[in-house]
Amino acid sequence: MPELPEVETVRRGLLPVMEHAVIARADVRRPDLRWPFPDHMAARLTGQTVTALRRRSKYILADLSSGETLIIHLGMSGRMLISGAQVGGFHHDHPAPEKHDHVVLDMANGARITFNDARRFGAMDLTATETVMSHKLLANLGPEPLGNAFHEDYLIGRLMGRNTPIKSALLDQRIVSGLGNIYVCEALFRARVSPKRRAGALSESAVRGLVPVIRQVLSDAIAAGGSSLKDYRQADGELGYFQHSFDVYDREAAPCRNPACGGRIARIVQSGRSSFYCPQCQR
DNA sequence: ATGGGGGCCTGCCGGC
DNA sequence: TGCCGGCAGGCCCCCA
Numbered sequence: 001m002p003e004l005p006e007v008e009t010v011r012r013g014l015l016p017v018m019e020h021a022v023i024a025r026a027d028v029r030r031p032d033l034r035w036p037f038p039d040h041m042a043a044r045l046t047g048q049t050v051t052a053l054r055r056r057s058k059y060i061l062a063d064l065s066s067g068e069t070l071i072i073h074l075g076m077s078g079r080m081l082i083s084g085a086q087v088g089g090f091h092h093d094h095p096a097p098e099k100h101d102h103v104v105l106d107m108a109n110g111a112r113i114t115f116n117d118a119r120r121f122g123a124m125d126l127t128a129t130e131t132v133m134s135h136k137l138l139a140n141l142g143p144e145p146l147g148n149a150f151h152e153d154y155l156i157g158r159l160m161g162r163n164t165p166i167k168s169a170l171l172d173q174r175i176v177s178g179l180g181n182i183y184v185c186e187a188l189f190r191a192r193v194s195p196k197r198r199a200g201a202l203s204e205s206a207v208r209g210l211v212p213v214i215r216q217v218l219s220d221a222i223a224a225g226g227s228s229l230k231d232y233r234q235a236d237g238e239l240g241y242f243q244h245s246f247d248v249y250d251r252e253a254a255p256c257r258n259p260a261c262g263g264r265i266a267r268i269v270q271s272g273r274s275s276f277y278c279p280q281c282q283r
Numbered sequence: 284a285t286g287g288g289g290g291c292c293t294g295c296c297g298g299c
Numbered sequence: 300t301g302c303c304g305g306c307a308g309g310c311c312c313c314c315a
Contacts, residue, residue: 003308034291034310058309076309077293100293119292121309137310164286173310180308249308271287274307 002074004145004178005218007058009225010080017085017111018062019053027104029097033117034075038126044068045105045126057141057177061132069129071137075121085111141177145214150176152208159199159207166202167195167270170214179214182249185276187217189248194282195268195275248276256281 002010026045028037038044048064055061062070074080083094094112097104103115103124115122127135142158143149158175159166169175170184179187188195191213193206202210247257252267256278263280 006308073309075292076307117292118294119307121292123310162285168286171309182308185308272289 002058002078003180003183003221004058005183005221005225007060007074007178008055008222010074011053011055011060012225013082014060014080014113015053017082017107017109018050018105018113020050021111022049022108023047023064023105024108025106027106028102029104030102033102033120033122033124035123035125037124041124041126045070056133056138057144057173058180059138063129067129068126069132071123071125071127071132071135072115073123073137075117075119075123077119078115078117078122081114081116083112083114085109140174142173142175143177145176145178145218150211150214152211155211156204156207159202162199164199165195165270166193166197166199167273167275169199170210171273176214178218181273181275182246183214183217183221185249186246187214188282189277190217192282194279195270195277197283248278251276 023045024047026042028042031037044066045064048066048068050062051065052063053060054063058073060072060074062072064070072078097114098116100116100118100120101114102117102120105113105115107113115124123137125135125137132138143154155176159169162169164172167184167188170179170187171181185195187210191206191210193202193210248265251265254265256263256265258278258281261278261280263278265276266279268275268277
């Protein structure tokens with residue numbers, strides 16, 4: 001499910017068919033995802049030019065010529081599919097709508113963008129571009145982990161005095177926005193920090209070590225997504241789902257990838273979520 | 284303020 | 300083959 005790197009990869013995949021393109025027709029096939037769609041969403045999208053396609057945390061933001069921004073969240077199972085565009089030298093026709101195809105955007109350039117979301121934890125809303133960052137869904141997000149505002153002293157300050165496990169703290173989108181369960185597990189493994197450690201009890205140097213590791217984990221995943229993008233688009237037009245290889249995530253009982261270790265990956269549950277880690281390496 | 288838990292949905296997988 | 304419980308990478312909301 002999409003965390004920051006997957007959302008960024010979806011955004012990059014949408015750019016060639018969506019940015020600076022005109023929405024000729026919007027088909028809203030059900031009244032809601034996680035929440036009701038905004039009033040008259042189809043009409044407010046129809047005829048608009050997408051002037052920019054941005055990302056904030058796990059949200060994709062499509063700025064429209066009307067002065068509104070379409071906020072898109074993929075939730076757990078949201079996917080974007082592109083059809084009907086010149087993709088990788090092949091022309092794809094529009095497939096028949098499938099189950100859970102909830103919103104279909106037909107672009108004037110011939111591309112069709114389909115939002116499919118089985119679990120419907122995703123969301124869409126429309127709001128004024130000028131105040132989009134104050135939108136309820138975006139207002140309380142912490143800094144982008146790949147941006148300048150996320151740095152060692154910032155994280156030290158935010159973790160200070162916190163009794164919650166570091167795993168939970170890094171999942172807290174108000175502290176840093178864009179990480180999900182997978183990349184928190186991966187970052188803690190690379191930093192050799194146990195997910196059970198209390199956030200406020202980490203040494204300053206441990207927190208300092210976390211920052212570049214988080215950046216690297218996300219950068220690596222974005223790079224992997226980018227390299228798989230071309231193949232996926234050629235295959236079936238689906239964006240955002242790639243098989244990354246993880247060091248710890250979903251590797252319970254498998255050998256630790258640290259060659260000097262010899263331990264096995266463990267799974268524990270923290271606030272209802274699985275944490276995967278190496279009890280030997282991560283302290 | 285902080286930390287923890289419930290709930291939203293559907294699909295899939297493993298066990299019987 | 301079918302049924303059932305458990306689980307899933309997110310996030311809001313409520314409670315103590």
